[in-house]
Amino acid sequence: MDKVRIIAIPFAGGNRYSFGDIEKHIVKKIEWITLELPGRGGRFKESLLTSVEEMADDLFQKIVPHILKEGEYIIYGHSLGTILGYELTRRIRSKGLKQPSCLFFTGRGAPGFERCSKKRSHLPKDEFWEEIDQIGGLPSDFFEHKELLDLYYPIMKSDFKAVENYEFKEMDKPFSMPIHICMGEDEIGEEDDDKTPLPSMKAWANESTAVCTFELLDGDHFFILNHSNTIADKIYNAAVSGKVVAH
Numbered sequence: 001m002d003k004v005r006i007i008a009i010p011f012a013g014g015n016r017y018s019f020g021d022i023e024k025h026i027v028k029k030i031e032w033i034t035l036e037l038p039g040r041g042g043r044f045k046e047s048l049l050t051s052v053e054e055m056a057d058d059l060f061q062k063i064v065p066h067i068l069k070e071g072e073y074i075i076y077g078h079s080l081g082t083i084l085g086y087e088l089t090r091r092i093r094s095k096g097l098k099q100p101s102c103l104f105f106t107g108r109g110a111p112g113f114e115r116c117s118k119k120r121s122h123l124p125k126d127e128f129w130e131e132i133d134q135i136g137g138l139p140s141d142f143f144e145h146k147e148l149l150d151l152y153y154p155i156m157k158s159d160f161k162a163v164e165n166y167e168f169k170e171m172d173k174p175f176s177m178p179i180h181i182c183m184g185e186d187e188i189g190e191e192d193d194d195k196t197p198l199p200s201m202k203a204w205a206n207e208s209t210a211v212c213t214f215e216l217l218d219g220d221h222f223f224i225l226n227h228s229n230t231i232a233d234k235i236y237n238a239a240v241s242g243k244v245v246a247h
Helices: 054-067 082-096 123-134 140-142 146-164 197-205 228-241
Strands: 004-009 030-034 073-078 103-106 178-184 212-217
Touching: 004 054, 004 082, 004 228, 030 228, 054 082, 054 146, 073 082, 073 178, 073 228, 082 123, 082 146, 103 228, 123 146, 178 197, 178 228, 197 212
Parallel strands: 004 030, 004 073, 073 103, 103 178, 178 212
Antiparallel strands: none
């Protein structure tokens, strides 16, 4: 039997190790692949990209060898990775390649929703890191190490610039695979409060003619870090059956 693959795309500032806490809960019969953007991790010496368009084009070249293999695959993304997963799937379909059996996205409303009302990439370094600290996802002692802040600043800034300048273009034809959306309860709220209105989450249903499921878990934007086992179970079920079991 051909191995089912989960192809994952990290959040802003992420690299191939970003989903380690989730990946470790995935059984070995499933192949987990985390794609990595230029300018970080194993691709540190490559130039950073500053637009979703460039990033999606780059990752398309990286994903093709994996989707040409025998067997099914799904795409998982969180936050920036969600938008990149969506744009990657559009490119895969336009090239006539084998499409994912389903999409599993966390931490982002529908692609037409503009969450980044604040242009954080324009902020001075100190203010920028204050904003990132409020979003969460990084250990508190991270902000005490100037060398780490200096190292990650250009990476995070370029990633945030890409998200902030993303221009959604409506598809002529929706996808035909299931889409599973999961977000943190604390992410949902009024747009003026830099949160995602529930209708903007539910708007993912417009992106596919197949079933689209929605679920909220306790936590903020990085709720996945506190629910790694649960998220792994949901991704696994999506990969092997196309269905997600609510907890």
